[in-house]
Amino acid sequence: MSVTWDFMERDRRSHPPAYTPDYKTTVARSPRQPLLSVETSLSELTGPTFGHHDLGPLDHDLLRNHAVDGDPIGERIIVHGRVTDQSGRPVPGTLVEVWQANAGGRYRHVNDRYLAPIDPxxxxxxxxxxxxxxxxxxxxxxxxxxxxxxxxxxxxxxHIHFSIFGAGFAQRLITQMYFEGDPLRSQDPIAQTIPDAAALDRLMAPLDLGASLPLDCLAYRFDIVLRGRRQTFFENRPEGA
Known part of the structure; x- marks a missing residue:
C-alpha cells in the first residue's frame, strides 16, 4: 500500500530575523555569517530512543515530583495537548520536556537572582x-x-518552555507556551520578535474547561504541530518548517 505525503512549502514570513535589536540579546548572539549545514550521521538520526521505562512515575507531575513537605504555592493547572504532523496525524513516542518559573516568576536555577522566593x-x-x-x-x-x-x-x-525530541537527541525542537489573554503579550520583547500575529496566536494556550478538574485546577490546551502552514513556532528553527 503506497502512502501519499502532502508537500507543505515553508512560510519564512512568520519567523523573526536572528538579529532583532529590540530584543537586545540578539545583538551579540545573532550570526553575522551564513549558516553552515552539517551532515547528520546515521547514529544521530536513529538513537538513542525513548521508552516508558526511562521515565519516573512522577516525571509528568510538577506538583509532586520535587515536593518536600507540601504542595507548591500557586494556581494549580493542567497543561495538555497533542503532537501532530502537518496533516493532523499523531506523533507517538515523542519525548516532551517542560521547564518553567514558579508562581512568583523565579526559576530554580543558580543564575536566577530575581527577588521572588524559591519554592522548596x-x-x-x-x-x-x-x-x-x-x-x-x-x-x-x-x-x-x-x-x-x-x-x-x-x-x-x-510562559512554559517546551522541548520536543524525535527519535534521537539530534532531533530536538524548542518552543514556549503562553497563556490566553495575557496582558503582557504586546509588551513582551521576545514574543514581539515574531512578525506574524497568527504565529504568535499558535503559542497562546487557550483555557480548556472541559479538561479542568472541578474544585481542583484549570486546564490549558497546547497542541504542537511539527510542520506545515499551521506549524508551532520553534525557537531553533528560524528558517521555517
Missing part, C-alpha cells in the same frame, strides 16, 4: 512521552511573569 516544593521541570494518539499531559502551577534586563521595565509574560 517546586522544581519547575518535568517530562512525558506522547501516547499512541500523540497526547501528553502535565500537572503544574501557573508560572508568574518576571522582569529581565532588556530595557527599562522589560517583563516576560507567563
Amino acid at each position: 516544593n517546586f522544581g519547575g521541570c518535568g517530562r512525558a512521552l506522547t501516547d499512541g494518539d500523540g497526547y501528553y499531559r502535565f500537572r503544574t502551577v501557573k508560572p508568574g511573569a518576571y522582569p529581565f534586563r532588556n530595557y527599562a521595565n522589560s517583563w516576560r509574560m507567563a
